[in-house]
Amino acid sequence: MPDLRVLLQDSPKKRMLLLGNEAIARGILEAGISVVTTYPGTPASEIGDSISEIATEAKLYMEYSVNEMVAVQVAAGAANCGVRALAAMKHVGLNVAADFVMTLAYTGVRGGCVIVTADDPECYSSQNEQDNRYYALLSNLPCLEPSDPQEAKDMTVSAVEISEKLELPVLLRTTTRVSHTRGPVTYGTMIKPNLHGKFVRDLKRLNMVPAFSRPKHTVLLRRVAEAKGISETSPFNKVVSNGGEVGIISSSSAYNYAVEAVDLLDLDAGILKLGMTHPLPEKKIIAFLKNYRKVFVVEELEPFMEMQVKAIAKDFVSYVEVYGKMAKEFFPREGELSTRLVATGLAKATGRKWSVSLSAIEAKYADVAKDLPSRPPILCAGCPHRASFYTIRKVCGDNALYPTDIGCYALGISPPLNVGDIMICMGASVGTAQGISRVTGKDTVAIIGDSTFFHAAIPGLVNAVYNNSKIVVAILDNQSTAMTGHQPHPGTGLTGLGGASEKVLVEKVAEGCGVKYVRVVNPFETKTVAAVLREAVKQSGPSVIVFRSPCALMDLREKRRAGVEAVPARISDKCTDCMTCIKLLACPAIIVEEGKPKIDENVCTGCGLCISVCPYKAIEGSCAE
Amino acid sequence: MKEFNIVLAGVGGQGTLLAAEALGTAAVKDDLNVRVGEIHGMAQRGGAVISTVRIGQDVLASTVLEGRADILLGFEPIETLRSLKCASEGTFVIMSTERVPPVELATRKATYPSIEEIVEKIRRFTNNIILVDTERLAREAGSSLTRNVVLLGVAAGSGRLPVTKDSLLEAVRELVPSKHLEVNLRAFELGFDSLSRKRGK
Numbered sequence: 001m002p003d004l005r006v007l008l009q010d011s012p013k014k015r016m017l018l019l020g021n022e023a024i025a026r027g028i029l030e031a032g033i034s035v036v037t038t039y040p041g042t043p044a045s046e047i048g049d050s051i052s053e054i055a056t057e058a059k060l061y062m063e064y065s066v067n068e069m070v071a072v073q074v075a076a077g078a079a080n081c082g083v084r085a086l087a088a089m090k091h092v093g094l095n096v097a098a099d100f101v102m103t104l105a106y107t108g109v110r111g112g113c114v115i116v117t118a119d120d121p122e123c124y125s126s127q128n129e130q131d132n133r134y135y136a137l138l139s140n141l142p143c144l145e146p147s148d149p150q151e152a153k154d155m156t157v158s159a160v161e162i163s164e165k166l167e168l169p170v171l172l173r174t175t176t177r178v179s180h181t182r183g184p185v186t187y188g189t190m191i192k193p194n195l196h197g198k199f200v201r202d203l204k205r206l207n208m209v210p211a212f213s214r215p216k217h218t219v220l221l222r223r224v225a226e227a228k229g230i231s232e233t234s235p236f237n238k239v240v241s242n243g244g245e246v247g248i249i250s251s252s253s254a255y256n257y258a259v260e261a262v263d264l265l266d267l268d269a270g271i272l273k274l275g276m277t278h279p280l281p282e283k284k285i286i287a288f289l290k291n292y293r294k295v296f297v298v299e300e301l302e303p304f305m306e307m308q309v310k311a312i313a314k315d316f317v318s319y320v321e322v323y324g325k326m327a328k329e330f331f332p333r334e335g336e337l338s339t340r341l342v343a344t345g346l347a348k349a350t351g352r353k354w355s356v357s358l359s360a361i362e363a364k365y366a367d368v369a370k371d372l373p374s375r376p377p378i379l380c381a382g383c384p385h386r387a388s389f390y391t392i393r394k395v396c397g398d399n400a401l402y403p404t405d406i407g408c409y410a411l412g413i414s415p416p417l418n419v420g421d422i423m424i425c426m427g428a429s430v431g432t433a434q435g436i437s438r439v440t441g442k443d444t445v446a447i448i449g450d451s452t453f454f455h456a457a458i459p460g461l462v463n464a465v466y467n468n469s470k471i472v473v474a475i476l477d478n479q480s481t482a483m484t485g486h487q488p489h490p491g492t493g494l495t496g497l498g499g500a501s502e503k504v505l506v507e508k509v510a511e512g513c514g515v516k517y518v519r520v521v522n523p524f525e526t527k528t529v530a531a532v533l534r535e536a537v538k539q540s541g542p543s544v545i546v547f548r549s550p551c552a553l554m555d556l557r558e559k560r561r562a563g564v565e566a567v568p569a570r571i572s573d574k575c576t577d578c579m580t581c582i583k584l585l586a587c588p589a590i591i592v593e594e595g596k597p598k599i600d601e602n603v604c605t606g607c608g609l610c611i612s613v614c615p616y617k618a619i620e621g622s623c624a625e
Numbered sequence: 626m627k628e629f630n631i632v633l634a635g636v637g638g639q640g641t642l643l644a645a646e647a648l649g650t651a652a653v654k655d656d657l658n659v660r661v662g663e664i665h666g667m668a669q670r671g672g673a674v675i676s677t678v679r680i681g682q683d684v685l686a687s688t689v690l691e692g693r694a695d696i697l698l699g700f701e702p703i704e705t706l707r708s709l710k711c712a713s714e715g716t717f718v719i720m721s722t723e724r725v726p727p728v729e730l731a732t733r734k735a736t737y738p739s740i741e742e743i744v745e746k747i748r749r750f751t752n753n754i755i756l757v758d759t760e761r762l763a764r765e766a767g768s769s770l771t772r773n774v775v776l777l778g779v780a781a782g783s784g785r786l787p788v789t790k791d792s793l794l795e796a797v798r799e800l801v802p803s804k805h806l807e808v809n810l811r812a813f814e815l816g817f818d819s820l821s822r823k824r825g826k
Contacts, residue, residue, distance in 0.1 A: 019663075042665055364750065375636065
């Protein structure tokens with residue numbers, strides 16, 4: 001959607017095609033949420049990005065926070081002054097925020113406070129498939145789960161109401177298929193944002209020292225009981241069909257598959273759709289269970305509802321059998337569900353035959369697909385990371401170890417670059433490098449991006465200085481949070497509202513942390529970079545090298561805007577078809593035609609890296625060295 | 626359940642997302658129910674991308690079941706093959722002949738398969754195949770960056786879409802930045818007319 005100002009239209013009943021995340025942004029405007037914070041992460045990014053585009057016009061405050069914990073802290077601070085606030089993040093972001101959230105549940109909030117967590121079944125762009133509904137159970141916070149964009153908007157509004165009623169933050173849990181599905185959304189009325197908060201001092205309410213925490217735990221449990229009452233009467237928890245053969249309880253994107261699978265199998269099923277999944281509406285569930293001998297729980301990821309429905313059945317409707325992913329695994333616990341998987345599970349469970357045979361299609365497809373070349377995501381043509389990895393690998397070699405981190409540069413693990421030996425979570429490269437270097441004695445080069453460095457690596461770097469760890473930290477600074485859509489960060493000098501701010505330079509931070517050897521290089525000047533790297537690995541303590549060059553996509557876009565054409569490299573007659581350029585760089589701009597390497601002029605940005613690696617000087621064009 | 630499914634297959638950066646959004650926007654303008662499924666983030670960095678558009682009153686999920694595509698809109702030949710799981714004899718494959726060679730081909734020193742080989746494989750699923758020289762038509766429109774809109778125009782010109790041409794054009798007007806609008810509208814019309822021009826020959 002190029003012009004997001006359509007989200008600002010004060011025209012109730014208007015029907016628009018919105019992405020799930022854009023629908024949440026619209027919900028923000030309809031709920032009168034006035035402070036929006038986020039750290040970008042797929043599949044949550046478009047919530048913050050949409051608001052960033054329209055915040056000034058909508059007269060609300062928006063920020064890209066340095067990480068998810070700070071994002072929730074800023075939102076909760078505002079909410080405790082009575083201002084409605086929302087913090088959006090991807091599922092693993094809630095791990096970062098969890099320490100704060102667990103006790104925020106004790107203090108509670110005054111203004112509505114919503115925490116959006118976008119889970120990623122199938123790991124489309126994530127490192128794990130954790131089910132964040134367990135955070136609701138763990139923290140005792142209410143949880144809403146939309147199944148489509150319309151509900152994503154409506155539940156954002158509802159989450160604020162529930163939050164203010166209970167004085168608790170509310171979790172809004174989406175999955176990739178909800179966040180990244182477009183569907184028709186009917187607008188409601190908007191509430192003007194109100195940024196004028198008032199802090200009311202209340203020691204016992206807001207200072208969680210042991211003496212005040214204990215009674216607040218009791219208050220929290222009382223609020224959960226109250227939340228259960230809301231769940232019982234919530235319009236989001238409803239029986240959507242009354243079939244008599246089997247019962248199905250479902251939520252989120254899984255509900256869509258369940259309904260379509262029932263249709264495919266021509267099952268006479270009753271369906272209880274749950275939109276508020278913590279706390280569960282016990283009475284509604286009991287009433288539903290009583291109609292059936294067998295009930296299937298269809299949900300993405302973990303058997304979160306199933307386990308609780310089983311407990312309810314045992315206590316109140318002991319004759320009903322509850323199935324899903326636990327005792328009999330009708331639906332997989334890993335990966336994302338699909339209409340096919342749900343239909344297959346339901347067919348197996350009910351003995352119903354599925355009229356369409358997919359095995360014939362599969363066999364035919366397997367034959368066609370068997371020699372197809374793969375097309376995994378790769379570093380773009382002209383990406384400065386390719387240059388950085390090329391030199392790092394060349395200088396530090398096969399014997400060195402390369403802990404890496406979350407961002408585009410995680411793509412460096414693939415051949416031929418082969419830089420990346422362990423990657424776990426945001427900021428972990430700097431910490432894991434220290435343990436690895438300590439016990440192996442090998443050269444250890446931690447790879448991390450600029451935004452990720454600010455997000456979670458500064459304590460790790462302080463630790464390296466304090467405990468004198470002999471590691472090299474390579475900060476690949478492309479001046480953007482590139483992978484998630486080029487959002488600004490503290491090093492860019494830009495804010496989420498589009499204004500200018502102080503540029504926080506990574507090299508200054510490193511110096512401030514006490515690192516003695518800090519250098520800034522241009523990754524395309526490969527000879528200079530090599531010399532600096534050789535020096536860095538010789539240091540007795542931690543060293544930091546900042547590889548600074550803007551993201552190639554951003555650079556290209558800016559040059560196009562300024563009317564500057566990229567000058568692609570050229571391969572001359574000197575080329576011996578040795579393929580060194582391809583073997584070393586695997587740049588998408590170098591293709592092979594009739595056994596010869598060729599530059600694809602539509603793709604080449606003219607970065608010049610291939611010119612500096614060609615052993616026969618057969619590639620011409622401009623080169624940084 | 627009545628459903629009309631369009632699968633758009635291509636490479637990150639080819640503009641499949643815009644084409645899918647235009648189809649979805651047109652459906653809403655025509656008062657139809659629709660779901661558009663997209664892949665964002667990591668998968669977009671030059672990787673294979675698939676978008677899905679499902680139109681129909683009772684449609685809830687955004688993903689398309691195996692064999693159930695009414696139209697497979699292929700923005701790139703190899704990616705069209707990769708998406709054939711969604712095709713069956715009733716599927717119309719509308720495919721751009723513009724190749725984006727995967728890096729793996731270069732590292733294997735392998736040549737990109739010929740269009741004949743590709744068409745032969747598609748024929749194992751369906752005989753309804755329309756090939757489009759998007760590059761040529763886009764240049765004729767005035768910018769090779771409009772290849773995705775050319776393909777959208779061809780889909781509309783095939784007369785098989787459940788959305789109206791007017792709504793699709795309106796969607797393109799809303800989604801394309803104004804300074805590139807004229808060239809994109811030309812690209813759409815060139816795509817739209819290309820089938821009848823072919824027939825006329």
